[in-house]
Amino acid sequence: MTDPDLAALADAVRAAAEDRARHHQLDAQLTAAAALADARRTELAELQQRLHVEQIDVRRLEKLSPTKIWATLRGDTADRLAVERAEADAAALAVAGAQARLDSAIADAARVRGERDGLRDAGIAYGMALARYETALRATGGRDAAELTEIAEQLGEATARQREVGEAVAALRVASDALSEALASLDSAGGWSTYDAFFGGGLVADMVKHSNISDATAAFTRVNRALERLSTELADLGASAVDGVEISDELAVFDVLFDNIFSDWMVLDRIARARAGAQKLHDHLAQLAQRLAADATRTSTRIETLLRRREAILTAA
Numbered sequence: 001m002t003d004p005d006l007a008a009l010a011d012a013v014r015a016a017a018e019d020r021a022r023h024h025q026l027d028a029q030l031t032a033a034a035a036l037a038d039a040r041r042t043e044l045a046e047l048q049q050r051l052h053v054e055q056i057d058v059r060r061l062e063k064l065s066p067t068k069i070w071a072t073l074r075g076d077t078a079d080r081l082a083v084e085r086a087e088a089d090a091a092a093l094a095v096a097g098a099q100a101r102l103d104s105a106i107a108d109a110a111r112v113r114g115e116r117d118g119l120r121d122a123g124i125a126y127g128m129a130l131a132r133y134e135t136a137l138r139a140t141g142g143r144d145a146a147e148l149t150e151i152a153e154q155l156g157e158a159t160a161r162q163r164e165v166g167e168a169v170a171a172l173r174v175a176s177d178a179l180s181e182a183l184a185s186l187d188s189a190g191g192w193s194t195y196d197a198f199f200g201g202g203l204v205a206d207m208v209k210h211s212n213i214s215d216a217t218a219a220f221t222r223v224n225r226a227l228e229r230l231s232t233e234l235a236d237l238g239a240s241a242v243d244g245v246e247i248s249d250e251l252a253v254f255d256v257l258f259d260n261i262f263s264d265w266m267v268l269d270r271i272a273r274a275r276a277g278a279q280k281l282h283d284h285l286a287q288l289a290q291r292l293a294a295d296a297t298r299t300s301t302r303i304e305t306l307l308r309r310r311e312a313i314l315t316a317a
Contacts, residue, residue: 009136010133012129013153014155016129019125022160023123031235036231037102040106050091054088055088058088097221112232130149151313168234172289175227186278
């Protein structure tokens with residue numbers, strides 16, 4: 001058997017080892033993705049229950065009830081009803097957001113499960129490729145058979161890790177880009193909120209402020225979805241999951257209904273806390289990017305070393 005024949009069999013072992021390693025990685029990813037989907041189901045159920053309670057409170061004030069009678073006696077029926085309706089609207093928005101998060105988690109778990117199931121026979125294929133390679137090596141009487149077999153397996157595992165690191169880097173880039181957009185929107189919203197709070201900005205300031213809050217909320221939603229995907233990719237790389245930062249949609253609801261110094265201060269405080277959390281996340285992602293880059297460099301170096309040793313064995317006289 002010629003060296004090219006052995007090289008082809010070695011490549012088959014490498015590819016089979018890569019598929020087997022990928023299957024193991026996808027098992028870890030699926031565990032993380034399924035756990036996230038379960039957490040999202042629990043979150044949705046809790047928010048749906050909250051919405052149900054809020055809707056009951058609204059109905060009590062809209063029809064004759066002890067609650068409405070007591071509010072009427074106190075002379076604050078309209079104010080109470082406005083508050084309860086705002087809280088119900090906020091709860092409905094929270095439910096819609098939770099449903100979107102659950103749908104995203106379910107889709108991600110399905111994606112991972114589909115790829116994993118496509119590699120269900122990877123272990124068998126690896127054993128067959130390895131057996132053919134070993135048979136050929138024994139036929140040639142080569143004394144480096146064991147080392148070539150080990151190199152082929154290590155190349156497959158290293159290539160699979162290289163792919164996983166690349167996918168994690170891509171997910172990290174998406175999260176970082178969305179986070180930059182969110183920070184920019186927060187900075188703009190914070191400036192307009194300060195103007196509104198101290199100088200009574202009026203309708204135009206309110207519109208711009210709420211537009212920036214909406215932009216930041218949408219950006220943070222993208223950040224969180226990207227972080228969930230990133231956490232799944234990191235599940236088999238030995239890195240921990242990262243937490244997202246969210247701005248509650250009810251913030252805009254209450255600020256519109258009760259546009260005064262108190263709600264303006266609440267907006268400023270919430271923006272400040274969201275920005276602090278986002279900056280901390282930015283630093284965390286930067287550190288993670290450095291670790292992934294170092295991992296990618298080590299893996300590439302390892303692959304190059306293995307390929308050089310393999311070539312040296314196969315071309316030795």
